[in-house]
Amino acid sequence: MNPNRSTRALLGNLAVGLGLLLIALLLLRLHLGERWWPAAPLAPQWWMAVAALAIYAVACFALWWCTRQRDDDGGDSKEPPILVAWSSQTGFAQQLAQRTAAHLRAAGHKIRLRAIDQVDAALLGNSHQALFIAATTGEGDPPDHALAFLSRVMPQPLKLPQLRYAVLALGDKTYEHYCAFGHQLDEWLRTHGAQPLFDTVEVDNADADALRHWQQLLGQLGGEAANATDWSAPAYQSWLLRGREVLNPGSIGGKVFHLQLQPADGKLPTWQAGDIAEIGPRQSADAVLQWLQANRFDAATVLADGRTLGDVLAHSYLPDSADSRDANALAASLKPLPHREYSIASMPGEGSLQLMLRRQLRPDGTPGLASGWLCDYTQIGDSIDLRLRSNSNFHPPGNDAPLILIGNGTGIAGLRAHLRARIDAGARRNWLLFGERNAAHDFHFGEELQQWQREGEIERLDSVFSRDDGQFHYVQDALAAHGELLRQWLDAGATILVCGSLQGMAPAVDKVIIDTIGEDAHQALRIAGRYRRDVY
Structure with missing residues (x-):
């Protein structure tokens, strides 16, 4: 509900109350002038009435105080509060915005909560981080109260390079223009120079999986957000740890582990390349x-x-x-401990669900919550709480057109699953660009990838290692150097998949693509589903 409408409703209720009070006073005068009016109330009865009225007033005030919407927290000149803006037709997006704000407040962040019609150019220009919870109504229309933002703010030639944002897009897949307003916001923000914190999260009919994913991504904002209890707990299945090995012995970076798991009941489910394993740590x-x-x-x-x-x-x-x-x-x-999400590195036909993760260390040197559980504390044969989550935004294209796969670090996990699926389907036009620290220690799945290249399953393999004296420093450098080849592959109908670090690699790759093919072609790729990312 729009706060402006809430104010009007409050004023209306006050007006009705004053009218009723006036009528009561008139009736009282009438009663006092009639002989049948028995007598004035006794003094104790007057005091009881006054006390009841006072108790009622205090109760109403207490209820308002406890349920009032906290719009703003005090910020400082260095870092303004995080803007949480919502557009809602039925009230659900507002509820999610309030829940998001409460979640971040509990993690120690300052928050500025606004309906989108209360967001103007100055507020956007003064914000460094913004979260938009955007509902779509009818056939791709924005909520009614969002029209003010569309007419007053969006036509302005704003420059928002300081703004990092994210969009939670609510919709219904039974309609043709699914989550249209959320995507419209995303495109408008990108066009005006704002940088995404992470890719737009689509929510189909209040899907709990997508909302849990949104909560997981909020952890990237820092503070204690990553450690908050899940809004809705996943329904885990029991899996067994069947294998675990360190992939990068001797690396200067954190240890990377390769895990193999199988269901406790022996019935391996199906999943697609790009899907996610939600792990319940202990x-x-x-x-x-x-x-x-x-x-x-x-x-x-x-x-x-x-x-x-x-x-x-x-x-x-x-x-x-x-x-x-x-x-x-x-x-x-x-x-309860919150879940953690990992890209699946294998396909069902390989007989196990494979994960690849880097063990995280706390400041005191102890292993992180989930990575410590998986890499240090479990033993082969132990039970692991795991749930599969479909990740449709990172599923493979539905044809054998060329595929460009770009990633760094443990992002190779999700890309390996895509390559395995392509090989199984007989699609051989695959170009992999992968970056890490050192070839001697950090070329994850290197022997397998090179074998696939020798066998013609990977047409082109560009591996870049930042700590070696190679031609290129980072994976985005290799992509930029092969700009003409990138255009040729895209002209042939290629889809781009990016998996790995949100900080550094993903925005740098995005810039290279824009510089190579232009803003319009870049946007056309995204709209057509030919540019997909799973970054974290």
């Missing part, structure tokens, strides 16, 4: 045991829901101390 057994001993609880205590206390602690953040000696009360107060 605390290490040692960490849980130390907490139990320090707080004098028994891991085997059976809770009211049938789970053991030790199992619940393993799936939760461990509190500093126990506020209650009651195990059920303790379990109810625990905050």
Whole structure:
């Protein structure tokens, strides 16, 4: 609901209340002038009435205070609050904006919450980060209150190079122009120089998977957003760890691990290249045991829901101390661990689900939450909580047209799945550009990729290593040097897939593509679905 409409509704309700009060006063005068009016109320009755009225007024004020919308947090001159703007026809986008704002506030960020019709050119120009939650109505139309933004702000020749933004686009796939207003916002912001924090997230009919993905991406804004509890918990299946190896021994970078998993029930599901594995991490057994001993609880205590206390602690953040000696009360107060997302590096025909991830380290040198669980604390044969999530924005094109795959670091995981799928389908016009640190230690899947090239499955392979004395420093440098070849492949109908680092590689590749083929052709590729990214 538009805040302007809320204000009008409040004024209307006040006017009605004043009118009723005036009528009551007139009726009171009438009653006082009639002989049948029995008598004035007794003094105690007057005081009871006044007390009841006061209690009612205080209750109304308390309800308003608790449910009021917090629009602005105080910022500072160096970093203004994050702008969270929403456009809503039914109120759902507003709810998501408020939830997003609360999520980021809890993570320590300052927030400025606005309906989109309250956003003007000056506000955009003074913002450094902005999140837009944009609903689409009817056949691709914006919500009614967004028309003011379209008519007043979007026609202006703004320059927004300082603005980094993201769009959560709400829609319904049964309509032809799915999430149209969200994409219109995205295109307009890009055209005026704003840089995306990450690619637009589409939400079909309040899809919980997409909203969980949006929450995961909010973690890229820093603070404690990455550690917040999932808005809706995934329904995990049990998988077993069947293999794990370090891919880059001797590397100056963090260790990269290659994992192989299979379902506990032995029935391997299907997935497409580009899909995501959502992992439910756990605390290490040692960490849980130390907490139990320090707080004098028994891991085997059976809770009211049938789970053991030790199992619940393993799936939760461990509190500093126990506020209650009651195990059920303790379990109810625990905050569940959030999921983590990883690109799938294999296809079902290979017999296992393969992941590739870099082990993250905290400032104190201990392994990160999910990467530590997968790379350090689990043993071969252990159970892993995993759920498959379709990632339609990064699925392969539906034909055998040429494919250009660009990535760096662990982004090769998602690209490898695409190459495997192409090889299985007999599509051989594949061009891979991959960047890492050193060829001797960081050429992930290098032998396999070179074999595929020798066998003609990869037409062109450009590997770039930033710490070696090669011709190119980064993968975007190699792409820029082969601009004419890029144009030829695109003229032949090629699709571009980019997977890897959002900071550095992805925007640099985007700039090379624009410089090579122009803004209009770049936009046409995106609209046609021939330029897809999975960056993080």
